[in-house]
Amino acid sequence: MTHQPGDSRAAPDDWLAIGEVSARTGAAVSALRFYEELGLIASERDGRNQRRYPRHMLRRVALISVAKRIGIPLQDLREAFADVPLDRPPSHQEWQRASRGWKRRLEERRLTIERLEAELTGCIGCGCLSMKACALLNPGDALAEDGVGPRRL
Amino acid sequence: MTHQPGDSRAAPDDWLAIGEVSARTGAAVSALRFYEELGLIASERDGRNQRRYPRHMLRRVALISVAKRIGIPLQDLREAFADVPLDRPPSHQEWQRASRGWKRRLEERRLTIERLEAELTGCIGCGCLSMKACALLNPGDALAEDGVGPRRL
DNA sequence: TGTTGACCTCAAGTTTAGTTGAGGCCCTAC
DNA sequence: GTAGGGCCTCAACTAAACTTGAGGTCAACA
Numbered sequence: 001m002t003h004q005p006g007d008s009r010a011a012p013d014d015w016l017a018i019g020e021v022s023a024r025t026g027a028a029v030s031a032l033r034f035y036e037e038l039g040l041i042a043s044e045r046d047g048r049n050q051r052r053y054p055r056h057m058l059r060r061v062a063l064i065s066v067a068k069r070i071g072i073p074l075q076d077l078r079e080a081f082a083d084v085p086l087d088r089p090p091s092h093q094e095w096q097r098a099s100r101g102w103k104r105r106l107e108e109r110r111l112t113i114e115r116l117e118a119e120l121t122g123c124i125g126c127g128c129l130s131m132k133a134c135a136l137l138n139p140g141d142a143l144a145e146d147g148v149g150p151r152r153l
Numbered sequence: 154m155t156h157q158p159g160d161s162r163a164a165p166d167d168w169l170a171i172g173e174v175s176a177r178t179g180a181a182v183s184a185l186r187f188y189e190e191l192g193l194i195a196s197e198r199d200g201r202n203q204r205r206y207p208r209h210m211l212r213r214v215a216l217i218s219v220a221k222r223i224g225i226p227l228q229d230l231r232e233a234f235a236d237v238p239l240d241r242p243p244s245h246q247e248w249q250r251a252s253r254g255w256k257r258r259l260e261e262r263r264l265t266i267e268r269l270e271a272e273l274t275g276c277i278g279c280g281c282l283s284m285k286a287c288a289l290l291n292p293g294d295a296l297a298e299d300g301v302g303p304r305r306l
Numbered sequence: 307t308g309t310t311g312a313c314c315t316c317a318a319g320t321t322t323a324g325t326t327g328a329g330g331c332c333c334t335a336c
Numbered sequence: 337g338t339a340g341g342g343c344c345t346c347a348a349c350t351a352a353a354c355t356t357g358a359g360g361t362c363a364a365c366a
Contacts, residue, residue, distance in 0.1 A: 019312065029313090030355055038353095048362060050313055066269055070262070071224020074353075099273050106270050109223065113263045116219055120252050120259070172342065182343090183325055191323095201332065203343050227323075 015044075015052035025061040032061065038074060040064060042086040056089040063102070070109060080105065168197075168205035178214040185214065193217060193230060195239040209242040216255070223262060233258065 022029045035041045036051075041060050043051035060081070067077050084090045084098045175182045188194045189204075194213050196204035213234070220230050237243045237251045 017312080028355080031353080033314095034354060048313075050362095068353090069224075070266055070269075103270060103273050106266050106273070110263055110266045110270065113223055113259050113266070116223075117256060117259050117263065120256050170342080181325080184323080186344095187324055201343075203332095221323085 015046070015054065016058070018043075018051045018053070021053050021058065021061060024058060025065060027061055027065055035061070035064060035074075038078070039086075040074065040077060040081065054089070060084075070106075072105065072109075076105075168199070168207065169211070171196075171204045171206070174206050174211065174214060177211060178218060180214055180218055188214070188217060188227075191227060191231070192239075193227065193234065207242070213237075223259075225258065225262075229258075 016024070018029050018032055021027070021032055027035075032041065033051075036043060041053075041057055041064075043053050043057070046052050064074070064077060067080075068074075080098065080101050084094055090098070169177070171182050171185055174180070174185060180188075185194065186204075189196060194206075194210055194217075196206050196210070199205050217227070217230060220233075221227075233251065233254050237247055243251070
């Protein structure tokens with residue numbers, strides 16, 4: 001038979017208490033409850049009505065933390081996670097698909113930063129005193145939009 | 154003599170009205186007033202008590218917009234701008250120094266993302282089903298901290 | 307026995323980054 | 337001469353992402 005969250009005979013590490021998840025992921029306990037409210041993560045309850053998390057939830061929390069760090073809003077995460085099941089460990093395929101979506105987002109973000117770095121390198125060279133030549137100030141500059149390269153450089 | 158903001162004889166493009174700055178930078182008028190309140194930008198007033206911005210302020214606003222886009226909080230921007238004067242166009246040196254500070258911040262951010270991309274590539278390869286090998290889940294992982302590389306990979 | 311400690315719920319507060327609205331000034335154009 | 341546009345201030349509101357606090361349960365430990 002399978003171990004259940006309320007099953008005291010279950011191996012202690014099969015299901016994690018909220019404090020453990022917090023300790024292992026670095027996310028605050030209150031944040032974890034909040035993510036659950038948003039539907040970003042899920043838990044079962046044990047006999048004492050306490051949350052028990054399956055191990056695969058750690059991965060989700062880790063991704064949420066990282067996304068936060070690089071400024072991706074939680075709403076976007078919901079979409080990114082759309083095809084990854086909450087109630088069971090994702091299959092290889094499901095996880096692959098989600099990972100690829102993630103990579104796309106990360107790449108976009110990295111490219112934005114790389115473009116900006118290139119701009120600034122130009123600025124350092126020229127002192128950026130020439131307002132007309134500064135790509136940062138190009139009106140309607142791609143830096144303020146999505147996915148398109150700067151008009152200059 | 155130098156043109157002043159209240160000087161109606163000044164060339165029309167020497168000083169910009171808030172609406173113009175908004176149009177050229179993409180920042181909302183209300184956001185510009187807000188940035189001014191925070192001390193991130195500054196303006197003079199013309200004879201009608203309307204804000205007039207020197208051209209070099211466009212560059213600051215552009216940087217603020219970009220920083221926002223990649224998730225850098227405005228407080229950090231204050232520090233980044235600490236050595237760049239508000240009241241006059243920054244000198245070549247001042248701008249160079251600030252630009253270098255910016256580059257450092259951008260690089261950090263880019264590296265974080267690059268590391269995460271590398272992690273995810275690994276995950277796509279392995280399906281990330283092996284919880285013990287997944288660097289994302291390494292407890293106390295550097296991804297949740299500052300400037301230190303991941304323990305794995 | 308009692309007192310920690312980890313957990314629970316629900317409501318309210320906080321911070322960041324603004325937006326929206328009311329009420330008003332001044333200039334221009336019909 | 338009045339309507340509209342662009343600007344002004346100040347106060348209040350919003351949304352995201354949490355945190356904090358009050359009040360309570362349960363189990364283990366001294």
